[in-house]
Amino acid sequence: MKSQRTLAYLLLLPSTLFLLAFFVVPFIQVAWLGLTVEGQPTFQHFQTLSADWKFGPAMKNTFMLVGILVPLQVIFALAMAQMVAKLERARDIILYIWTIPLGVSDLAAGLIWLAILEQTGFLNSFLNAVGLIKGQVNWLQYGNMWALLTAVVLAEIWRSTALMLVILVAGMGLIPKEYAEAAEVFGAGPWKRFFKVTLPLLKPSLQTALILRTILAFEVFGVAAALTGTNLPVLLGETFNWQFNLQDRSVASAYALIVLAISVAFTLVFLRVLRVRSEQRA
Amino acid sequence: MKLNRLAGVVSAVALTVGAFAAGGAQAQSLLFWSTQATPLEEGQKMRDLVLKPFGSPVEFQSMDAGPFNTRIKAELQANKGTIAVIGGLHGEFTVYDKNLVDLSDVAKGLGDVKVNETFAKLGKLGGEQQKYMPWMQATYLMAANKKALEYLPAGADVNALTYDQLIAWGKTLKEKTGGPKIGIPAGPRGLLARFVQGYLYPSFTDSMVTKFRSAEAEKMWGTMKTLWAETNPASTSYNFMQEALLTDEVWVVWDHAARLQEAFNTRPDDFIAFPAPAGPTGRGFMPVIAGIGIPSTAPDQANAKKLIAHLMQPKTQVETLRATGFFPVVDVQIPDDVQPSVKIEAAAIAKQSSAKDAKPGLLPVGLGDQGGQFNKVYTDTFQRILLANHPIREVLDSQGAQLKAILEKTGAPCWAPDKPSTGACPVE
Numbered sequence: 280m281k282s283q284r285t286l287a288y289l290l291l292l293p294s295t296l297f298l299l300a301f302f303v304v305p306f307i308q309v310a311w312l313g314l315t316v317e318g319q320p321t322f323q324h325f326q327t328l329s330a331d332w333k334f335g336p337a338m339k340n341t342f343m344l345v346g347i348l349v350p351l352q353v354i355f356a357l358a359m360a361q362m363v364a365k366l367e368r369a370r371d372i373i374l375y376i377w378t379i380p381l382g383v384s385d386l387a388a389g390l391i392w393l394a395i396l397e398q399t400g401f402l403n404s405f406l407n408a409v410g411l412i413k414g415q416v417n418w419l420q421y422g423n424m425w426a427l428l429t430a431v432v433l434a435e436i437w438r439s440t441a442l443m444l445v446i447l448v449a450g451m452g453l454i455p456k457e458y459a460e461a462a463e464v465f466g467a468g469p470w471k472r473f474f475k476v477t478l479p480l481l482k483p484s485l486q487t488a489l490i491l492r493t494i495l496a497f498e499v500f501g502v503a504a505a506l507t508g509t510n511l512p513v514l515l516g517e518t519f520n521w522q523f524n525l526q527d528r529s530v531a532s533a534y535a536l537i538v539l540a541i542s543v544a545f546t547l548v549f550l551r552v553l554r555v556r557s558e559q560r561a
Numbered sequence: 562m563k564l565n566r567l568a569g570v571v572s573a574v575a576l577t578v579g580a581f582a583a584g585g586a587q588a589q590s591l592l593f594w595s596t597q598a599t600p601l602e603e604g605q606k607m608r609d610l611v612l613k614p615f616g617s618p619v620e621f622q623s624m625d626a627g628p629f630n631t632r633i634k635a636e637l638q639a640n641k642g643t644i645a646v647i648g649g650l651h652g653e654f655t656v657y658d659k660n661l662v663d664l665s666d667v668a669k670g671l672g673d674v675k676v677n678e679t680f681a682k683l684g685k686l687g688g689e690q691q692k693y694m695p696w697m698q699a700t701y702l703m704a705a706n707k708k709a710l711e712y713l714p715a716g717a718d719v720n721a722l723t724y725d726q727l728i729a730w731g732k733t734l735k736e737k738t739g740g741p742k743i744g745i746p747a748g749p750r751g752l753l754a755r756f757v758q759g760y761l762y763p764s765f766t767d768s769m770v771t772k773f774r775s776a777e778a779e780k781m782w783g784t785m786k787t788l789w790a791e792t793n794p795a796s797t798s799y800n801f802m803q804e805a806l807l808t809d810e811v812w813v814v815w816d817h818a819a820r821l822q823e824a825f826n827t828r829p830d831d832f833i834a835f836p837a838p839a840g841p842t843g844r845g846f847m848p849v850i851a852g853i854g855i856p857s858t859a860p861d862q863a864n865a866k867k868l869i870a871h872l873m874q875p876k877t878q879v880e881t882l883r884a885t886g887f888f889p890v891v892d893v894q895i896p897d898d899v900q901p902s903v904k905i906e907a908a909a910i911a912k913q914s915s916a917k918d919a920k921p922g923l924l925p926v927g928l929g930d931q932g933g934q935f936n937k938v939y940t941d942t943f944q945r946i947l948l949a950n951h952p953i954r955e956v957l958d959s960q961g962a963q964l965k966a967i968l969e970k971t972g973a974p975c976w977a978p979d980k981p982s983t984g985a986c987p988v989e
Contacts, residue, residue: 332951508748526930
């Protein structure tokens with residue numbers, strides 16, 4: 280018995296060491312960098328970053344992106360999961376195809392969409408061919424805030440909705456068929472069954488999906504960088520900028536801590552709002 | 562402390578190696594210590610094309626600025642050296658102001674070789690003695706599609722434009738061709754900061770730092786606003802202007818010579834290069850100047866001076882161009898067998914640096930790792946005034962305060978075109 284327990288700890292050791300080395304230690308280093316100057320605690324780096332004129336726009340843009348992106352993705356992922364659940368054949372193949380974009384790195388996804396949306400891109404060629412526009416319109420200009428936002432939202436939806444989809448499909452698989460059948464017997468239509476049966480029972484998966492997706496959405500970077508350059512500053516883009524272009528690791532760390540704080544706050548909100556009572560767990 | 566010890570060890574090793582080199586078989590060979598031509602291939606070409614014809618053996622060593630400075634400093638401290646000639650950027654020489662041999666006699670002995678006067682003067686580092694001889698140059702310049710030339714304002718000479726004429730040109734282009742045709746590299750990896758630092762400010766305020774928030778600067782940004790109105794707004798995503806030239810998105814551009822050469826090499830008959838425009842205080846431009854000098858500890862200084870004279874010969878300068886892609890600093894005929902970009906750009910660069918109203922604004926010196934922050938002040942000013950429409954005065958005041966903080970933190974004294982300062986360069 281005892282040796283079995285030791286074995287369990289031994290088996291856990293590698294991943295624990297990995298987490299310590301690559302998550303906890305860097306986190307402490309980042310916190311130290313962001314909160315000290317020559318060993319003395321300070322908020323100086325936060326003052327520097329909030330005095331920078333790009334901080335406000337970066338904050339606003341990131342929140343707008345998340346605010347538009349996550350609800351849309353929830354709707355899409357739910358719809359897609361429903362469709363997959365209804366499939367009799369080729370379910371796995373469809374699921375595989377839908378999850379392909381997940382395998383694409385975010386920068387690559389940004390570049391794919393850039394090839395479509397840029398001035399000499401496919402969209403303009405198409406619009407030109409059907410005669411809707413003359414010449415080449417530059418959609419992704421610094422003045423077109425909404426066009427820039429839309430482009431990033433489109434690319435992110437394409438790239439990462441499947442992440443939620445996979446979690447939701449797994450969650451739907453766990454819901455016993457009997458509930459829906461019973462509801463049907465009592466005359467509930469498809470919409471009613473979805474809202475009264477599926478959705479409440481899906482809460483645990485929805486919670487996981489929302490937390491994961493929201494955290495990742497606050498870390499939007501590659502797609503925004505590829506599609507908008509510096510025209511649409513976002514929090515992580517500014518972090519990168521301070522770290523590598525401006526060579527100020529402390530301010531970059533301060534940015535990283537802000538992103539962390541926001542992520543933690545949202546996680547707590549989701550845990551609270553979508554609370555699942557233990558007897559409700561599927 | 563640890564660093565000091567490390568530096569000590571490094572210099573000790575360097576000295577030992579140097580002593581061996583000096584005492585060994587290569588006793589008479591000159592050690593040419595350089596931060597330029599660091600890629601292996603360029604270094605080899607330097608040895609084969611440039612230094613072999615000198616006759617007497619030269620050992621050419623190129624490296625990054627770190628080891629470059631460590632050994633020079635160690636030799637100066639020991640007051641005994643093996644390095645005969647140093648080659649580096651202007652900013653790398655300013656550090657050794659007091660430890661360089663006067664090269665005035667070399668300059669006088671060049672006979673009918675015509676050295677660019679603007680650069681020769683920079684080589685004096687603000688004093689009387691010739692501290693270094695200009696060696697080679699690169700810079701930023703304008704390029705245009707030949708189609709744009711017919712829209713030039715009446716009486717304007719493309720080789721002697723003013724900013725007002727450029728604005729008028731851009732306006733006509735926009736009206737007659739269906740869209741703005743001026744482009745600047747204001748993208749994330751574009752060199753916009755250099756445009757503001759080395760072209761706008763010197764042309765309008767005769768300064769880069771000191772008059773950052775002056776009344777002249779305020780007026781300059783007003784002019785820049787009208788120029789921006791005629792500029793393609795896609796500029797905020799341009800990084801290398803050669804790309805936008807080749808897709809015909811824009812016809813008139815500014816960029817670094819190296820970032821334009823692709824356009825000239827791909828379609829040499831379609832594009833021209835020409836000097837940057839002039840403003841009220843001159844034709845501001847930012848030369849990237851490399852020089853050659855002799856440290857006071859150099860052995861065999863007579864032979865070292867001969868090597869420098871050799872490097873200044875027009876023939877050698879052309880070979881240096883072939884080896885490094887940097888342009889000559891003396892009057893030369895560029896031969897026909899070089900790449901089209903070299904031929905086209907060389908002519909424009911010569912015109913720009915020898916223009917009567919030339920106003921060189923040098924690369925920042927002494928900023929260390931604050932170089933990125935320094936550039937950010939200028940790009941932020943550009944973005945806030947032109948893209949975000951913040952009031953000019955307010956932006957200049959707040960960005961000026963940041964500029965002041967950076968200079969005080971680094972203690973960097975002024976560089977051209979600002980007048981030399983004793984302490985950190987002031988922001989008035």
